[in-house]
Amino acid sequence: MNVTEAELKQRTRRRFFFTGLHLCLYFSFSLNWTVWGNFLADRLGASHITGSLLMFISLILIFIALESVFLWLSRQGERS
């Protein structure tokens, strides 16, 4: 197995990068309860869907997308 210490470090950095990104997005949901997130209460056009609801659904989908990318990168790393 041609694995070097540098690869080990790279994998650990990747884990922390994805976790950090995920946590930033996750805690951004609390903006809904602050004055900086007031704009999220607005409706999207003529629909009754608000920015808050859109954010909720988007975050779930983004988290799953992040996991998909992480899995893909891990698989690429294992193959190489």
Next chain:
Amino acid sequence: MRHLLRNSFLIWMCSLQAHSALAAGAIEGEVTRQPVNQTAIIMFLIFVVATLFITWRASRATTTSSVFYNAGGQITGAQNGMAIAGDFMSAASFLGITGLMFIGGFDGLILSLGAFGAWPVLMFLFAKRVRNLGSFTFIDVISQRLERNPIRLVTAFSTIVVVVMYLIAQMVGAGKLIQLLFGLPYELALIIVSGLVLGYVAFGGMLATTWVQIIKAILLLTGVTLIAFLLLARLDFSFSGLLEQATLNHPKGEAILSSGVIFKDPVQILTIQVSMLFGTVGLPHILMRLFTVPDMRQAKLSAYYASLFIGYFYIALLVLGFGAIAFVYNAPEFFDESGRLIGGSNMAAIHIASAVGGDVLTGFMSAVCFATILAVVAGLTLSGAAAISHDVYAEVLKQGEPDPKTELRLTRISVFLIGLAAVLLGIAFQHENVAFIATIPMVVSASVTFPMLLLSLFWGGFTTRGAIWGALVGLSTSIVLIVLGPQVWVSVLGNSEALFPYDYPALFTMPLAFAVMIAVSKLDASPRAATDRDNYQALLWRAEFGESAPSGQAGSV
């Protein structure tokens, strides 16, 4: 008049449910026993017969401790992902979140996102490394590099605290829920739950528990999909139309489409987010599921599939929550003479099933709720039994060399004792406010298990002394702040104002536990500390690659 009554009911429920619906127990306070629901009972009996058949099949394969604890490591990633979803999607999720949305609309979603946010973290940080290092429990992972006996005793103790508290909340919630849904007496409900779980776990071990959880997850996802479909079909599949109908019915109008109806304080939101995310990641019965798959790749896939199923579930609950406001709020048959929702707000999910699917769908969802309780309690019981028989007996008392038959027998005895304790504690706490008991597992898990696991896997300077001091500080401050908080200081002890303002103190206790673990580890100059630091090199390599490091090729990261 009815509208006014509902308004006052809403305000009263907002203050109550902001606490209780966050808890793992789905039903709080006194409930009125409902008439016997024959449809629900028949559907539940079908579930029981199917799962007992699976248990019988599994019991023939469960001849060793290994098969008992981790199903022989033969579960696939997709199956395990579904089982994790089945283990985690409790009746509290289905009933509690829908109920909270019924009261406050969007604010209820903080619980959904809080719980869902844990799965990516589990995948990014832990799935692979934990799978590569452990055998049966997460304690195996931590004790790989730290001093075995003290670490196992401390972590086994925190695991048992988490499992017992979670179990009490589940059993009290289960007894009341079954009273409501099936019309069965509270005590009988507890005995049925405990008896069935004993059957599943004691004879079928992890294999039977896994299949019970998979079947339950499929049933629950089918049920919420069906309800969401029928709800949207009534409004030409317009989600916006559903929201519009909800705003017309709810006294808060369009305010329910964004934040602020129940929760106002952003710090309170952060306390919930921290507790839900890091608490879920550290739950022992969830981590234990990572050992049921054959390799590290399947472990990662487990977390991924769990995310897919749980993410879908919470998006479906979004429809159900607003659907309940749209179709239950204006239906007098779901309110009693005083204007209260029959069974309380946590029954909104069942009422919406009645509104769109009649008695058959109500019976189905009631049976699913019962199955949900069984699956969650089974996972908890197995995890508690493993902590006693594997972590304490086999690894501490027998120093990792137990007699296999004695260990398996002790595991089954532990399962029986946990089942008995669950019934007795469930009866003892029948008339108590269990919201605070349900809070403890998440906060303790976030403040003890998560920091220990993270530092043992990612920091070379972590020592046994740091782990023990940090765990004790995390555990004790969690319990003290919960006691001083609104759920115990005000709701249980009857004081007018809480000494600590938040229900979930993990926002404060988790960083404190981290700080103590790091500070004590850095100051630790004992001989054991040097061994702990040296052990990290080899552990890191095995954690990442699943094999020992080639000579001279491992370093700290």
